[in-house]
Amino acid sequence: MKPETAAIHALNLVKSATGDVSMPISLSTTFLRDEDGGYPGGHMYSRMSNPNRAALENVITALEFGADTCAFSSGNTAGMSIFQALKSGSHIIAPDDMYWGLKKQLLSIFNETLTFDFISLIDVDKIESFIKPNTVMIWAETPSNPLIKITDIEALAKICKAHKLILAVDSTFASPTLQNPITLGADIVMHSTTKYIGGHSDVLGGSLTTATKNEFWERVKNIQQNGGAVPSPFDCFLLLRSIKTLAYRMKGHCENAMKLAQYLEAHPKVEAVYYPGLPSHPQHDVAKKQMKDFGGMLSVLVKGDAATARKVVNTVKVFAQATSLGGVESLIEHRASVEGPDTKTPQNLIRVSVGLEHIDDLIADFEQALG
The missing domain is CATH 3.90.1150.10 (Aspartate Aminotransferase, domain 1)
Incomplete structure (x- = not known):
């Protein structure tokens, strides 16, 4: 489906007894088990998953041409979950023009467990000289905040594939209707859904979408579900409503x-x-x-x-x-x-x-x- 259509129809709305066209808000924190102990509705506990969050994650996955999405309570939490999923001692290459909130996380929260270099990602030919034996990820942000630098995602992806690095792209300034890093070779794309996806300055949120469901993604998903920094059903409802008009x-x-x-x-x-x-x-x-x-x-x-x-x-x-x-x-x-x-x-x-x-x-x- 084209983005305009996917934004409206990709939430996989389950038909309810009352025939709701717009997805109702499911505020229940817990869900019924059947006689065998299973969960016939597909949800166990709202921190792990709930209908509204599942719908939001489905839509963003479709818009980003990914394999799976994790929604978070803020963009900073989404980014932090990536850094938390890295093993201690890992080295990250990050842009010199990087959203200050995430850069501050690296400098003040992960400064004892991770190492990082903030460099220009514009001159692609010089990036490989910063790759070390413990480098595991290149973190890109395009367009960047606030200098609006544009990083060549496809060129970065080739470097990452050659050195078996993860390429994560903060695509917040672009939105999924303008840029799809996964189709250009990125492994993970991040959004602060507070921004264009929400679009009305009234809801906080973040998301990560993966190209493949691999071991690293399972670490991220574990942090989301067991760390518990997830958006509320009402937040997800607001984001879903906003996404329907995102392309326009x-x-x-x-x-x-x-x-x-x-x-x-x-x-x-x-x-x-x-x-x-x-x-x-x-x-x-x-x-x-x-x-x-x-x-x-x-x-x-x-x-x-x-x-x-x-x-x-x-x-x-x-x-x-x-x-x-x-x-x-x-x-x-x-x-x-x-x-x-x-x-x-x-x-x-x-x-x-x-x-x-x-x-x-x-x-x-x-x-x-x-x-």
Whole structure:
């Protein structure tokens, strides 16, 4: 099925006695056993599985062309479950421009059990020089947060196959309707479902989808089920409802982002715009090769310093100054101040999550804020 159809029909809805077209919320924490001790409904205890979570995992698996999916209570928990599943002493190669929450996990939680190098994954020819005997994984993030770098997933996959490494890709900025890392050779794809999959800034969640059900995946699944950091049935219900419109929402996000990026690139008070849809983006050709469209995220370098950037984010009226991304409303933030004193993000960078408002209003808002 095409993504628009899979998003609506891939949840494998079980016909109920009342004939619900929309999946009901199953709040039960435990499920009946039969005379032989089995579970005729397919579920034992809601931490292990429940109808709403199973439906969510089925849909994401279909959208990502994977073999199985684990849903989690947050994107950070999804990423952390990957790191937890690695054996002590493992080495990870990760991108230099990496979501600060997951990077902070590695530096503050896994710093005594794992080793890691944060390098540029853009220059593929130099990656192999960082592979060590204990390297087990390359963690990629494309498009990246907040510099919107594009990593060639197919090229990374070839390196990982040659060295028997796991390739995990954080595809949150793209969404499953714009990019499918598994079809490009990745082993695992991660999403913060809080973002575009949820799409309304009202539910927290994360997911991991695997290309194959192997031993490593069983370790991840064990962490999900026995660690217990799973989304509630209501969270899963909200995500399932949002996924039905994901493909069409993404078309609006992409259209608005491209027009805003073109406007800002031509503005005299803007130093640079990072958006993969612009021909000026250094990895524009890679983005064209592996993405169906270029997403709703862009970063802007204003001419000036941190004070100049803060003045812009404090002056906009339509854009909401808040962290996170992927909602129907446009968000804006001075990213370096979120990441703290150790950030490598330029002080004059503004990160923009382009929403679904009319593009004329978004451009007019930037016009008055920059003016």
